[in-house]
Amino acid sequence: MTKNKYFNFILLFLTCPLLYGQTILGSENYIEYSVGTLPILISIPHGGNVVPSTIPNRTCNNPTTVTDANTIDLGIKIDSVFKARTGCRPHLVYCHLRRTKLDANRSLADGACGNPIAENAWQEFHKFIDTARFVIHQKYGNNSFYFDLHGHGNPIQRIELGYLLRASELMQNDDSLNLAKFISLSSIQNLVRNNASKLTHAQLLRGVHSFGSMLEKRSFPAVPSESNPNPGLNNGYFSGGYNTATHTCFNPMLEMNGVQVECNFQNVRNSEINRIAYAVAFVESVIEYIKIHFNLDLINCNAITDLTSLESKNIYVYPTIIKSNDILKIYNTLAPVKVTWYDVYGKVIRQDLSSNQQIILPINLANGTYYLKIEEEGLKHITQRVIILK
Numbered sequence: 486m487t488k489n490k491y492f493n494f495i496l497l498f499l500t501c502p503l504l505y506g507q508t509i510l511g512s513e514n515y516i517e518y519s520v521g522t523l524p525i526l527i528s529i530p531h532g533g534n535v536v537p538s539t540i541p542n543r544t545c546n547n548p549t550t551v552t553d554a555n556t557i558d559l560g561i562k563i564d565s566v567f568k569a570r571t572g573c574r575p576h577l578v579y580c581h582l583r584r585t586k587l588d589a590n591r592s593l594a595d596g597a598c599g600n601p602i603a604e605n606a607w608q609e610f611h612k613f614i615d616t617a618r619f620v621i622h623q624k625y626g627n628n629s630f631y632f633d634l635h636g637h638g639n640p641i642q643r644i645e646l647g648y649l650l651r652a653s654e655l656m657q658n659d660d661s662l663n664l665a666k667f668i669s670l671s672s673i674q675n676l677v678r679n680n681a682s683k684l685t686h687a688q689l690l691r692g693v694h695s696f697g698s699m700l701e702k703r704s705f706p707a708v709p710s711e712s713n714p715n716p717g718l719n720n721g722y723f724s725g726g727y728n729t730a731t732h733t734c735f736n737p738m739l740e741m742n743g744v745q746v747e748c749n750f751q752n753v754r755n756s757e758i759n760r761i762a763y764a765v766a767f768v769e770s771v772i773e774y775i776k777i778h779f780n781l782d783l784i785n786c787n788a789i790t791d792l793t794s795l796e797s798k799n800i801y802v803y804p805t806i807i808k809s810n811d812i813l814k815i816y817n818t819l820a821p822v823k824v825t826w827y828d829v830y831g832k833v834i835r836q837d838l839s840s841n842q843q844i845i846l847p848i849n850l851a852n853g854t855y856y857l858k859i860e861e862e863g864l865k866h867i868t869q870r871v872i873i874l875k
Contacts, residue, residue, distance in 0.1 A: 508854040511609035512602075513537070514874060515587075517579040517854070518613035523567060523783060524629035525575035525771060526617045526741070528728060530589035530610065531635055532556035533581040534808070535874060537602075540586040545598040550585045553636035555754040557581070558805050560634055561870055562764035568868070570768055571783045576617035580610050581806075581874060590633065590726045614732055618741055627675065628779040630771070631743030633728040636754050639721045643706035643713065644753070646697050647725030647745035648672045648690060649735055655715035659687035672725060672733040673742040681780040691715075694777050696744065696770060703766035705753070723747045802857065802869045813871065815859060825858040826850070 509518040515535060531553035543550060557579055568574050580589045587603045588596040589610040597603035621629045637645055649672045654662075661667065663685045668674050677686045682694065689695055690709050697710030708716045716722035725745040730736065733743035748754055753763045772783050802815050815822065826834040834850065852873050860866040 509613070510853075511613070512605055514852055515580070515582050515606040516609040516613060517577075517581060517872070518617065519564065519574070519577040519579075519854075520617075520620070521564075521567075521574040521576040522624075523571065523573045523575045524621050524625040524775070524779075524781065525567070525783075526578075526614065526621060526629065526631045526732075526743075527560060527563065527575050527634055528578040528589075528610075528614055528631075528732075529553075529556050529560045529634045530580045530728060531584050532558075532560070532579070533583050533587075534806075535581045536583050536586060540582070540600050540603050541598075542585045543588065543596075543598045543603075546595050548588065548591075548595065548598070550583075550588075551638070552584055553748075554750070555760060556634055556636050556748070558757075559748065559754060559760045559764065561805050561872075562760050563634075563767055565869065566761075566764045566768040570772065571785070573783070573785075576621065578610060578613045578617065580606070582606055590635075590728050592727060596727075611731070614728075618732065618739075622741075625781070627679070627740045628775070628781050629741055630775065631729075631732055631741050632771075633726070633732075633743065633745045635723070635745060635747045637721075637723055637747040637749060639749070641720055642749040642751045642753075643708055644697070644700055644749065645708055645716065645723050645747035646710075647723050647729060647747065648709075649725040649729055649733075650690075651724050652716045652718055652720070652722045655690070655709055656718070659685070662687040662690065670735070672729050672735045672744055675734040675740050676742045676778060680778045682777060684778075689778070694774075696774050699770035699773055700766060703769060705763060705766050802859070802871065805869065805871050807871060807873045823860045825860075827856040827858065828853070 507520045509520065534552065560577055560579065564574055564577055580587065587606050589607055593604060593607050597607045649670055650667065654667060657667065668677050668686050671677065671686060673689055676689060680689065684692065684694060691697060691711060691714045693711050695710055697707035700707040701710050701712060707713065723745065729743055729745045732739065732741065734740050752759055754760060775781050775783055802813065804811060807813060815824065824837040828834055834855065850873055854870060854872050857869045857871060858866055859869065
């Protein structure tokens, strides 16, 4: 992206107000920004499956090209649960390109390997994050948090939380972790200096009120946490990457705290039901974390209490990212179901009605983001977002 194009990109968001719930797509729909109102920013760099022939496969600098399976769908679930719990949504930035084409969690040189189309997508991904952070700061100041969402293939099935501290550093005792030299390496160093409970660095990393401990009490093992204070030396722990270092207070130019969240596959990403269960635990943990450490109650957007929540209602939609020749299936309906499709502006696009327990809908809509209102006769409804990428 040239300097003039870069300037115009920033100017666009400074002069055109963003709308809550708006979906902004980058060039060729490779990058997507879903505008929220919560002080939560989530990026998903490695979940995409789009493989355009115009971008060659990455070969520079011995690249890692494994896809973080189901992380985009997991992000969509998290978005939906935030809406159900708080009435509001987080800011989300997705990369729909497969990692063979672009790695948005690497430097521009390593992530795009010199291809101008990939470089443009890389720029859009990071500028969407910058834009979301700017919007959040305008409303919440420093009371915000960034999550870079990933999936790992390590055999130990637990959530790995990367605060930019290596395994060997996390093996230090609490007194050592509370020293300035370790705090200066951390992606939550601003939170250490200013948290409502006056907790230390070590307590924020692995104490009872750490994010890992909050996930664990909701039945999702995590490291670091109170019961897993460090990952051990030879267990393949991910300490955080380019995005966490660039978009958090580890970067001396920024103030937002954050963490890289590496999700294991079994019991988290491997099925629709497990992704819903983890999304619920994640959202509840975030709400608790923000309340304790920032003294900020996220339940301020008039939570939709009349809706049946995703985890208690077993209706679910698959796939939520629809490609060519896919069909949309809605499972576990117990009564006649009406499905209303809305575009991102709230306009009704189409309606479908079926009494079958499993509904199969042919997809003949244009590429883009849609919201499905799924209603069972005599019962409450759920809302699910789907993305069509043909």
